[in-house]
Amino acid sequence: MEVIELLKELLKFRSITPDDDGAMNYITLFMNEFDAKLLEVNGVKNLILTKKFGDGAHLCFAGHIDVVPPGQGWSSDPFEPVDKDGYIYARGTQDMKSGVAAMLQACKDASSFDGTLSLIITSDEEGDGIYGTKEALKYLQEIGELPEFAVVAEPTSFNKIGDMIKIGRRGSINGVITIKGVQGHAAYPSKCINPIHQASAVLANFAGYDMDAGSRYFDPSKIVITDIRGGMEVCNVTPNELKIMFNIRNSDLTSYEDVKQYCEHIFNGLDYELTLKESSKPFLTDENSKIALNLKSSIERICGLTPEFSTTGGTSDARYFAAFGVPVVECGVVNDRIHAVDERVGVSEVETLYRVFSDLISNFNSVN
Known part of the structure; x- marks a missing residue:
């Protein structure tokens, strides 16, 4: 399955917070070579997927499958993806099923990695967010499998895919x-x-x-x-x-x-x-950290531009990784229509993000 086909399948789920509408089960079956742990807390589903390739670093990708309600005035059914003029229209295209699709496909296609790859997907980011990623990280800490580095695939780009990496957020x-x-x-x-x-x-x-x-x-x-x-x-x-x-x-x-x-x-x-x-709470990841430098290098190779490090915007689940001491960055598609009527994402953006994540996985140990 290609990343765009996967994205379209994810967009069909009416996963309005905190209901995943069956998306977690679909993702578990899709990622059949990864060990899966479904953690349900107060009606919130959190899916943890893990695959150990070697004894090196543990790199985690994270995101949310839940979306805000579509509202009125859409040009088409917000849960039936529509292709038009190089864009896909549906609720959650930018925020953030495109990021989820890219990270899932990149991890599934990874043939080798000197360490452990994992993914955390929650159904409670657009809501209160207290029973989602935070609970998944608490569980991983309890079993001694907390990741060493993390990428949250939120839509962080401003004008062009890859032009901005979030290395922190305000409180x-x-x-x-x-x-x-x-x-x-x-x-x-x-x-x-x-x-x-x-x-x-x-x-x-x-x-x-x-x-x-x-x-x-x-x-x-x-x-x-x-x-x-x-x-x-x-x-x-x-x-x-x-x-x-x-x-x-x-x-x-x-x-x-x-x-x-x-x-x-x-x-x-x-x-x-x-x-x-x-x-x-506010947090800031060192711009010279392994995860920031590696992601920057991947964007430069794939996108042909140097991303800006930024802390703008509201809050995200990246704050929970920071609270657990995990160096975290955020990278995703352009966010000009998040939560809006006729939300859309560029097909080329999603394909590029997939390539960036794949490059990050392949070259993660090339920058210290």
């Missing part, structure tokens, strides 16, 4: 500050405690504030206010409280504790409550 911290006041008549402000007035005195040092100056691969960790609300939408009553919601996509230079301390500094003296939630 994400959500916050809610509720400033308490005393409601009253607007005509008698001295009898009220107006939380809006109190907040206005400090917001200039909070809204849009850079928690750090950024670094070579990370933009500054900026406080971005996403919502402010309070009051009863009338002109003659001051509010009882004011709620400010914000998000920080933080680099490795700013921690959860840094954010907490800054909030306490800014709102000191006010009657307020602070809630912070860290949904993901």
Whole structure:
């Protein structure tokens, strides 16, 4: 089977998070020369495929089979792949069944490798992501088979296949500050405690504030206010409280504790409550690590261009590999239509990605 044929088969599964719709069974049969372990946790299926060729390094490819709901307005059935003008249209073409197809086909076709090849495929990346890749890695750690290097086949390219490798991701911290006041008549402000007035005195040092100056691969960790609300939408009553919601996509230079301390500094003296939630931690893989250098070399050979190392974008399951101490990079197709109506991927992109992964496997030990 060729990689495009495999991709079309994967696209037919209505694998909306966390339902794999039978895709895991299909993949297990397709990868029949690999040892398979299906790990199901709270309704989430995680497939671990392993094949040992030798005693060298353990290289893992990872991705998710689940997709977001298709939504309305498609030009064709989102779960019936359509070929048109060099593209394949269907939900999940870019995010990320193209990456899954490329890594599956490359590993299946590998005739030799000085070490162990494995794949982790989850059905819970587009959802909460807490019972997916994280649980698979926990299991592998428990049995002493944690991979030494990893590639997550997320759609990372910007304009052209291979032009960007993600070597890290920013973290994400959500916050809610509720400033308490005393409601009253607007005509008698001295009898009220107006939380809006109190907040206005400090917001200039909070809204849009850079928690750090950024670094070579990370933009500054900026406080971005996403919502402010309070009051009863009338002109003659001051509010009882004011709620400010914000998000920080933080680099490795700013921690959860840094954010907490800054909030306490800014709102000191006010009657307020602070809630912070860290949904993901930032990570950065050394650009000179074996996995980064090998993947860069493979892209240069196959694509004829030098990829940019980047940390842009949201979160991905690569963060879980980093949390387990596994050097990880991300590489995939162009991501201009992820989660969109009429999502599509270029046929040539998928074929090129397959060749990149195959080259990486063949030459993994050529760069130290």
